[in-house]
Amino acid sequence: MAIRPLAPTNDPVLREKTKKVRDFGPSLQELIEEMVETMRAEPGVGLAAPQVGVSLQVAVIELPEEQEEEEQEERGDKDPYRGKLIVICNPEVVKTWGAEEQEEGCLSMPQYVGDVTRATRVVVKAQDRRGKQIRLRAEGLMARVLQHEIDHLNGTLFVDRVESLDKLYRIEPSEEDGIDKEEEAV
Numbered sequence: 001m002a003i004r005p006l007a008p009t010n011d012p013v014l015r016e017k018t019k020k021v022r023d024f025g026p027s028l029q030e031l032i033e034e035m036v037e038t039m040r041a042e043p044g045v046g047l048a049a050p051q052v053g054v055s056l057q058v059a060v061i062e063l064p065e066e067q068e069e070e071e072q073e074e075r076g077d078k079d080p081y082r083g084k085l086i087v088i089c090n091p092e093v094v095k096t097w098g099a100e101e102q103e104e105g106c107l108s109m110p111q112y113v114g115d116v117t118r119a120t121r122v123v124v125k126a127q128d129r130r131g132k133q134i135r136l137r138a139e140g141l142m143a144r145v146l147q148h149e150i151d152h153l154n155g156t157l158f159v160d161r162v163e164s165l166d167k168l169y170r171i172e173p174s175e176e177d178g179i180d181k182e183e184e185a186v
């Protein structure tokens with residue numbers, strides 16, 4: 001098991017439409033394990049296979065356990081996806097509700113963050129790491145991360161969804177403010 005190097009920002013693999021997973025055997029399991037390790041090492045809350053140079057419809061997501069207070073208040077219950085490792089293969093957004101603009105970052109584009117409008121709630125159908133059909137109903141950060149990762153599998157980066165250049169911000173490496181954002185990079 002090893003950490004995989006991230007594909008550089010200009011790597012064409014980030015712009016490809018990825019191939020469907022058809023073989024859920026040992027090589028997929030190894031890829032998933034290494035993607036999880038890489039995501040945790042960065043650290044990030046999500047990682048899609050093209051980000052480590054593999055053009056395959058696989059993504060891993062792991063949101064931190066803690067919830068932002070306001071998020072909790074809004075919903076009044078616990079997000080079932082927090083603090084859990086989620087692996088999705090061949091995912092597809094089947095339903096969306098609402099729209100919300102929020103700042104987003106990406107491990108494949110560490111120098112920038114930008115304001116991106118995404119659906120606030122989504123239903124995603126996918127397969128788990130063994131090929132079993134699953135359905136995820138998510139809102140808030142999980143809904144956003146799912147949409148971000150599924151974009152990666154279609155060769156789309158968050159900058160493509162930033163409406164204008166004044167909603168894209170450069171992070172200076174020395175800037176303390178950048179630390180928070182990096183933690184939520186996907």
Ligand code: ZN
Pocket residue numbers: 105106107108148152185186
């Ligand atoms: Zn990303």
